[in-house]
Amino acid sequence: MEEDRVRLICKRTVVSTKPVEQGQLYRFSVFDHVMEPNHIRLVYYYQSSKTREPGEITKKLRESLAYTLNCYPIVTGRLVKETDGTEENRWKVKSNDAGVRMVEARATGTVEEWRRSVNREEELKLVHWEDMYPLPYYWSTFYVQLTEFESGGLAIGLSCSHLLADPVCAMMFVRTWADLTLTRNMMAPPLFHPLPPRRFSSHKLSNNQLLSHYIKSCSLTAPPSNVTEDNMVTIILLFPDPMVQAGENESGLTAFEMLAGLFCVCVSRAKGKRNELTDMSLCLDVRKILRLDQSYFGNCMVYHKVHYSKPVTTKDRLLLLSYVVQEIHNVTKGLDYDTVMDLVEWLGSNNNNPISNGSDLVCTNLENMGNSRPMMFEEDLILSHVSCYVEGPVAGGGQVIVLPSPSGEGPMSRVVMVTLPQREMVKVVEDELLQSFSPVLLMETTKLLNQ
Known part of the structure; x- marks a missing residue:
C-alpha cells in the first residue's frame, strides 16, 4: 500500500x-x-x-x-x-x-x-x-x-x-x-435539556439486568490486557435486503437483531467456543423510551448485556442463530421507561467510574440513522458511505456497528462495520454461516487479513 x-x-x-x-x-x-x-x-x-x-x-x-x-x-x-x-x-x-x-x-x-x-x-x-x-x-x-x-x-x-x-x-x-x-434551513434543531427528572413514586428496583451490567461494568478499571488496538482490524460489509430478510424466521425481528445474532454465532466459533456463546453487550438508543426527541443532544445510548436463558444444546448453526436472535430480541423489547430510569437514578446517586465492557463483543444499533432526505452539502456531492468508530474502554473486545445502507439497496439492507482481533477476523470472514448471507465487502482489507 x-x-x-x-x-x-x-x-x-x-x-x-x-x-x-x-x-x-x-x-x-x-x-x-x-x-x-x-x-x-x-x-x-x-x-x-x-x-x-x-x-x-x-x-x-x-x-x-x-x-x-x-x-x-x-x-x-x-x-x-x-x-x-x-x-x-x-x-x-x-x-x-x-x-x-x-x-x-x-x-x-x-x-x-x-x-x-x-x-x-x-x-x-x-x-x-x-x-x-x-x-x-x-x-x-x-x-x-x-x-x-x-x-x-x-x-x-x-x-x-x-x-x-x-x-x-x-x-x-x-x-x-x-x-x-x-438550503440554509435547519430541519431538526438540537435540543439541550436534562434527562427526565427523578420519579416521585414507590417504584422499587426489580431484577434489572441493565442496572446489574452497569454496576459490574463501572467497577472495571481497565480493559483486559489481551485486547489492544494494535491487533484490531476492521472490515465493512453490505448485507443486501433479500439476504437479511431470508434470515428472519419470525415476525417482529429487526435487521439489527438478525445481524447481531449472526456475528455473535460467528465470533463465538472464531474464539473456539463450541458449547457456549461469547459474552455480548448491545448498545441501544433510548431516546424514544425516555420520551425524548431524536434531536436530544448528549449521550442517550445504553449498554445492555445479553443473558442467555439456557445453555447451548445444538450444533446446528441455523437453530443456534435463531436462538441467539430471539435472545437479543428479548433484550431490546425488554427495555422500558422504568428499567432505564432505574439506571439513571442509580448513576445519579453513586460516584461512578466510567463504564467498561471488558472483553464483550459490543453490537451497536445505528440502523435508524437513515433518512429519506439525502445528506447533501451540494447537489453534485453524493454520499456513498459512512464509517463509524467508537474507541476506548467501552468498545469491549470487538465491535459490530450496524448502519443504514446506501439508498437504493432496499429497506432491510444494512452496512456492518466489524472490528475484531486479526486472528478472529480471518476466521469470521471465512465462516460458512456468514457467507450464506452473501455479504458484499465494501472496503478491501484482504492484504491486512492475509499478513
Whole structure:
C-alpha cells in the first residue's frame, strides 16, 4: 500500500459567526459522565461529478460550519471543573466561543479508488483526533477534517469526546451542517435539556439486568490486557435486503437483531467456543423510551448485556442463530421507561467510574440513522458511505456497528462495520454461516487479513 496518501495542508480554528453568552455552564448528564474516556470518529465519503479548484469546497464548508456552530454553543466551549455548590470535581462545558479545530488535507486518487484499497489504519487518517491536553481548557472536544481527493471526491471526518455526544447526536450534527450548507434551513434543531427528572413514586428496583451490567461494568478499571488496538482490524460489509430478510424466521425481528445474532454465532466459533456463546453487550438508543426527541443532544445510548436463558444444546448453526436472535430480541423489547430510569437514578446517586465492557463483543444499533432526505452539502456531492468508530474502554473486545445502507439497496439492507482481533477476523470472514448471507465487502482489507 502506498505511503502518505493523505497530505495535511493546515489546522485552524473555526468559530461561530454570532457571539455566544460568555461563561455559561453546560452540565453533563449521568450518561455523559460514564462515557468520559471514550471518543467517536466518523468518516463521510462523497463522490463528485464536478471539477473544482483545490480548496474551493473546503472554503465553502468551513464557512457553513461557522454558521452551523451558532446552534451548538456546547461544541464551541471548553471543559472546566468548577464548584457551583451542587457538583464538585465534575466536568462541565464553559461557553467561551473557542470554536472547533479544523484540519484541511489532500488525498491522492479518487474516493472510489481510496475505498477499494483502504484499511482501518489509513481510514483513521481522514478523521483527526487529539487526546486531552494537560490543560483541558485549551483542548477542543470536537475536530473536523476535510480531505479533498485530487482526482475527485471528498471525505468529511468528525471526531469528538464521548463525554459530550453519542454517535446519534454526532451524526445529527453532520446532518444539520449539511442542511444549512445546502438550503440554509435547519430541519431538526438540537435540543439541550436534562434527562427526565427523578420519579416521585414507590417504584422499587426489580431484577434489572441493565442496572446489574452497569454496576459490574463501572467497577472495571481497565480493559483486559489481551485486547489492544494494535491487533484490531476492521472490515465493512453490505448485507443486501433479500439476504437479511431470508434470515428472519419470525415476525417482529429487526435487521439489527438478525445481524447481531449472526456475528455473535460467528465470533463465538472464531474464539473456539463450541458449547457456549461469547459474552455480548448491545448498545441501544433510548431516546424514544425516555420520551425524548431524536434531536436530544448528549449521550442517550445504553449498554445492555445479553443473558442467555439456557445453555447451548445444538450444533446446528441455523437453530443456534435463531436462538441467539430471539435472545437479543428479548433484550431490546425488554427495555422500558422504568428499567432505564432505574439506571439513571442509580448513576445519579453513586460516584461512578466510567463504564467498561471488558472483553464483550459490543453490537451497536445505528440502523435508524437513515433518512429519506439525502445528506447533501451540494447537489453534485453524493454520499456513498459512512464509517463509524467508537474507541476506548467501552468498545469491549470487538465491535459490530450496524448502519443504514446506501439508498437504493432496499429497506432491510444494512452496512456492518466489524472490528475484531486479526486472528478472529480471518476466521469470521471465512465462516460458512456468514457467507450464506452473501455479504458484499465494501472496503478491501484482504492484504491486512492475509499478513
